[in-house]
Amino acid sequence: MSIGKRQRHDMCAFYRRVVCAARLVLVGLLSSIAHERAWADAGAGPSIALFYGTQPPVSQLRNFDVAVVEPDSGFEPLKHKNPDTAWFAYVSVGEVEPQRPYYAAIPKAWQLGDNTVWGAKVIDQDAADWPAFYVENVIAPLWKKGYRGFFLDTLDSYQIVAKTDAARARQERGLVAVVRAIKARYPRARLIFNRGFEILPQVHSLVYAVAFESLYRGWDQAAKRYTEITQADREWLLAQAKTIREQYRLPVLAIDYCAPADSVCAADTVNRISAAGLVPYVTDGGLQTVGVGPARAMRQ
Numbered sequence: 001m002s003i004g005k006r007q008r009h010d011m012c013a014f015y016r017r018v019v020c021a022a023r024l025v026l027v028g029l030l031s032s033i034a035h036e037r038a039w040a041d042a043g044a045g046p047s048i049a050l051f052y053g054t055q056p057p058v059s060q061l062r063n064f065d066v067a068v069v070e071p072d073s074g075f076e077p078l079k080h081k082n083p084d085t086a087w088f089a090y091v092s093v094g095e096v097e098p099q100r101p102y103y104a105a106i107p108k109a110w111q112l113g114d115n116t117v118w119g120a121k122v123i124d125q126d127a128a129d130w131p132a133f134y135v136e137n138v139i140a141p142l143w144k145k146g147y148r149g150f151f152l153d154t155l156d157s158y159q160i161v162a163k164t165d166a167a168r169a170r171q172e173r174g175l176v177a178v179v180r181a182i183k184a185r186y187p188r189a190r191l192i193f194n195r196g197f198e199i200l201p202q203v204h205s206l207v208y209a210v211a212f213e214s215l216y217r218g219w220d221q222a223a224k225r226y227t228e229i230t231q232a233d234r235e236w237l238l239a240q241a242k243t244i245r246e247q248y249r250l251p252v253l254a255i256d257y258c259a260p261a262d263s264v265c266a267a268d269t270v271n272r273i274s275a276a277g278l279v280p281y282v283t284d285g286g287l288q289t290v291g292v293g294p295a296r297a298m299r300q
Helices: 003-042 130-145 165-185 197-206 231-247 263-275
Strands: 048-051 066-069 086-092 111-115 120-123 149-153 190-194 209-213 217-220 225-228 252-257 279-283
Touching: 048 279, 066 149, 086 130, 086 190, 130 165, 165 190, 165 197, 197 231, 209 231, 217 252, 231 252, 252 263, 263 279
Parallel strands: 048 066, 066 086, 086 149, 149 190, 190 209, 209 252, 252 279
Antiparallel strands: 111 120, 217 225
């Protein structure tokens, strides 16, 4: 074979490899897009459990892809590290309870009001130094302990004190700054929002999943009783879930509440949530027991 023919042959072989590689990339991309669309359409997502008791039952929680625990319980995620279950820390953003270790360091000027039902202080999200304070005093110590995921609660507590559109806009701006500060410091952190619907348009790309409570059955903390959710409230939540799944392609977790001994209530609620295309988790009002959801063993 002449040099010219060899060069043309090698060049053709090279282009064939390029085209082949491009096809593989395209197929992989289309497969990934199809998978994500199917995931969103079917409501599939990681199984998520939440347990806020003092001694997390590791053997039960390992049946879930994600287990959210109360970090002040003394749980040490590094001692229970495994490839199948990610340990997330519960953290409150919009309000702070007096027993939290960082409460004393929060300036009084940042405390805008009270959540009397839970005995917590509502924090000014628009305070200039709040995002840096939150990352340094709340997230950083938990990251050091081995948590790589965080369940961000009380994202709508500002609505207790912000009564005008302008006031709400300022608080939402502050919440966005907190979320971005967490991801700037810890890019690999996975964040689950509890609600936070108002700020999702700005930060949805930074979110791992979105949760909300009480789709069919709820817990009234003030009255200490289980409740049935009204049709109007349920339809509003389902509309939020539809936007999150279809527009942002994020899994949606619905957390409902039944009495621990009421297995019929739990099973029925799980089935209803699943039928709505959402990831279910049904537990007791205080999240002191391991609830019912699509645990890994149930899905296999």
